[in-house]
Structures are given as C-alpha cells and as structure tokens.
Amino acid sequence: MGRKLFSWLWPALAGLVIAAILLLLFPQLGGHAPTPAPAPEPDARPVAEEASRPASRPSPEVEQAPPLSRDRGPVSYAEAVERAAPAVVNIYSSRIVERDEHPLMSDPFFRQFYGDDLPSRQRMLSSLGSGVIVSRDGYVLTNHHVIGGADQIQVALRDGRETLAEVIGTDPESDLAVLRIELDDLPVIALSDSSRVAVGDVALAIGNPFGVGQTVTMGIISATGRSHLGLNAYEDFIQTDAAINPGNSGGALIDPEGALVGINTAIFSRSGGSQGIGFAIPANLARNILEELVTQGRVIRGWLGIEAQEMTPELALSFGLQTPRGVVIAGVMADGPADRAGLRPGDVLLEVDGRPILDARVAMSDIAAIAPGSELPLTVIRNGQPLELVLEVGERPTPGPRQR
Numbered sequence: 001m002g003r004k005l006f007s008w009l010w011p012a013l014a015g016l017v018i019a020a021i022l023l024l025l026f027p028q029l030g031g032h033a034p035t036p037a038p039a040p041e042p043d044a045r046p047v048a049e050e051a052s053r054p055a056s057r058p059s060p061e062v063e064q065a066p067p068l069s070r071d072r073g074p075v076s077y078a079e080a081v082e083r084a085a086p087a088v089v090n091i092y093s094s095r096i097v098e099r100d101e102h103p104l105m106s107d108p109f110f111r112q113f114y115g116d117d118l119p120s121r122q123r124m125l126s127s128l129g130s131g132v133i134v135s136r137d138g139y140v141l142t143n144h145h146v147i148g149g150a151d152q153i154q155v156a157l158r159d160g161r162e163t164l165a166e167v168i169g170t171d172p173e174s175d176l177a178v179l180r181i182e183l184d185d186l187p188v189i190a191l192s193d194s195s196r197v198a199v200g201d202v203a204l205a206i207g208n209p210f211g212v213g214q215t216v217t218m219g220i221i222s223a224t225g226r227s228h229l230g231l232n233a234y235e236d237f238i239q240t241d242a243a244i245n246p247g248n249s250g251g252a253l254i255d256p257e258g259a260l261v262g263i264n265t266a267i268f269s270r271s272g273g274s275q276g277i278g279f280a281i282p283a284n285l286a287r288n289i290l291e292e293l294v295t296q297g298r299v300i301r302g303w304l305g306i307e308a309q310e311m312t313p314e315l316a317l318s319f320g321l322q323t324p325r326g327v328v329i330a331g332v333m334a335d336g337p338a339d340r341a342g343l344r345p346g347d348v349l350l351e352v353d354g355r356p357i358l359d360a361r362v363a364m365s366d367i368a369a370i371a372p373g374s375e376l377p378l379t380v381i382r383n384g385q386p387l388e389l390v391l392e393v394g395e396r397p398t399p400g401p402r403q404r
Contacts, residue, residue, distance in 0.1 A: 065193075067196060070201075086187035088132055091165075095152075132260060141250070166181075169293030175232050178293045190259045207251025227362070238282055302394070308363075342389060351379035375392055
C-alpha cells in the first residue's frame with residue numbers, strides 16, 4: 001500500500017518543484033507583465049541667452065603648496081594657523097529690499113498724521129560670511145550664497161583694514177564667487193592639491209562663525225567626493241567634522257601646514273549649529289572656477305541639453321535591461337545639442353564617448369569638463385534597440401538668478 005501511495009505522489013511532487021523553478025526563472029509565465037515606464041514629459045524650459053564675451057584679464061597668480069607631510073603629527077597647529085589666518089577675511093554684504101507698506105498707510109485719515117515723514121518702504125538686509133585671499137592681485141574666493149544679490153560688499157582683514165569689494169564673477173552651480181579688493185601688501189594663502197587629501201587627515205576650519213570674530217576649529221577629513229546632497233548642481237565635496245557654523249561659509253579649510261584644502265560651504269544640521277558634518281569645495285575645483293571667472297568672466301561647461309532621470313530597477317525592466325544602467329532621457333531642450341543630434345524623450349543613454357554611465361551626476365560633471373564644440377559619440381537604446389549617435393557639445397547656458 002505504501003509503495004503504491006509513494007509511486008502516486010512522486011510525479012505530483014516533481015511537477016510542483018519544476019513549476020516553482022520555472023516561475024522563478026521566468027516570472028512573466030505567471031501573468032505579471034512588466035510595469036510600463038511613465039511617459040516622459042518634454043522639458044519646456046527656455047534656452048538661456050548667449051553668454052557674454054570673455055573678460056580681458058590675465059590669469060590670477062596663485063601659490064602652489066608643497067605636498068603634505070604625513071610622517072608625524074605636530075603638538076600644536078599654531079604655525080599653520082599663522083600662515084593661513086591672515087588671508088581669511090570677514091565679508092559683510094548688504095542689499096536694499098522693498099518693504100510692504102502697511103495697509104493703513106493707504107487711508108488718507110492716517111496719512112495726515114505723518115505728513116511728509118512717511119515711513120520708508122525700503123529696508124537694509126545684511127548677511128555675514130567669510131572669504132579667502134588667494135592672489136596678491138587682490139582676488140578673494142568666497143561662496144556665491146554669501147554675496148548673491150548684494151548691493152554692497154565690505155571685506156575686513158584680520159589686521160584691521162577694511163575696504164569695499166568688486167564682484168569679478170559668480171558661479172551659482174558650484175556656489176563659488178570671486179571678489180577683488182584694492183589694498184597693498186595683501187596676505188595670501190597657498191593652495192594644496194586637493195586630490196591628495198585623504199580620509200583621516202587633520203583639517204582646520206577658519207572663519208567668522210556667528211560674527212564673533214575669526215575662529216579656528218579642528219577635526220579630520222571625514223570623506224571625499226561627497227555628492228547627491230542636493231546643494232549644488234555640481235558637487236564634489238570634502239566632508240569634515242571640524243566645527244563649521246553660520247558665518248563660516250566662504251572661509252578656509254586648511255591642512256596642518258597651513259595650505260588651503262577647500263572652501264567651507266555648508267553644514268548638515270538639525271538645530272542650525274554644527275553637528276560634526278561640514279562640507280567644503282575642494283581647492284582644485286575652486287582654482288579652476290577662479291581661473292575661468294577671472295579670465296573669461298564666466299564658467300564654460302559642456303552641455304547636452306537634456307533632462308535626465310535616474311534609472312531604477314523597475315524602469316530597467318520596462319526597457320528590457322537586465323541590470324539598471326544608464327539614464328533615461330526625460331526631456332530634450334528645443335534646438336539644443338541633443339535635439340539637433342536626434343535624441344528623443346524616452347531614449348536610454350548608456351554610454352558617453354565609450355564610457356558606461358553608472359551615475360547621472362558623475363556623468364554630468366564629466367560632460368561639463370568637455371569643451372563646447374567637441375564631437376561626442378553616444379550609445380542609446382530606443383525601442384529596445386541600440387543606437388549610435390554623434391553629438392556636438394554645446395555650452396551650458398548661464399543659469400538665471402536664484403530666488404533668496
């Protein structure tokens with residue numbers, strides 16, 4: 001009896017196991033169709049106006065710091081601070097804004113009590129930040145958000161001298177700005193090669209937090225190459241746990257020998273104060289922005305004219321990709337480089353110049369480094385089929401002013 005029962009159950013059990021294996025390998029047999037990708041909407045943003053002509057200025061002369069010695073740590077960092085701190089300045093920016101008139105001022109009955117002495121509709125807004133003198137020509141690096149929209153910018157040195165500053169140029173997409181001051185015997189800071197910065201290096205932050213005066217804090221380099229923070233269009237931050245607070249923006253992050261490692265820019269905070277997570281723009285990037293703003297009057301970046309969407313596992317499945325790779329083109333600028341090359345919304349951009357796209361932000365930074373006018377081979381997938389295109393890189397339009 002037992003043998004007969006076993007001979008009857010064995011084929012049924014084997015069939016169930018085979019069915020389970022088939023469903024795991026081929027889920028579409030179970031009737032579950034892949035989720036279709038959402039229909040991308042074309043980008044309706046207008047193309048920015050043509051950038052201004054290059055400024056006729058020579059390249060700024062900056063000092064190159066020697067490589068950092070990691071043989072042994074000092075007992076004190078006083079010498080490093082003494083080298084760097086005189087070049088870190090306080091920046092006071094102010095702008096005039098229109099104040100809403102009180103509703104009662106429109107009533108003639110109340111206006112008669114003021115006569116010609118009506119309350120002013122204008123008021124002055126002031127902000128505080130820091131900056132770093134990087135050239136004996138008087139060029140000062142700071143953050144765009146420190147001086148953005150300012151009507152007047154005043155720079156105060158550690159030796160007590162003060163002067164008004166001229167804005168040479170700003171780059172909102174990296175949050176950097178270049179000022180120029182006219183003073184004699186300016187102290188300058190040497191710039192390090194920030195590509196040699198290592199996690200664990202000692203770092204000192206110099207700035208003017210909360211307006212209390214020049215202050216030095218110490219920590220280490222916590223991470224490098226930080227991005228995806230949503231702070232700037234182009235992000236490649238050095239992270240540090242040296243205390244950075246409001247007013248430190250635009251100040252110096254230096255190494256134990258007093259060389260500039262980065263420009264302090266932002267903090268991660270739930271309370272408004274330092275939480276041990278601060279971000280600085282690397283000195284190498286700051287040097288490149290300085291060079292272009294001084295010599296060209298703007299930062300020249302390569303541009304494709306597309307709006308990209310991160311690839312997700314669900315989207316990859318809908319496009320027939322085995323693994324999530326590349327980016328989905330969600331929008332194409334009218335008459336932009338991508339439009340002229342024949343790219344369409346819904347295409348999947350897989351490779352740029354033969355290099356696979358693994359991260360959309362990294363790809364955007366790589367494209368920005370390509371000179372406008374260069375020819376760029378692209379590999380895309382359209383309707384499930386690979387397609388090779390050649391695109392002429394354009395110049396990224398200058399972004400409009402940010403709302404404050």
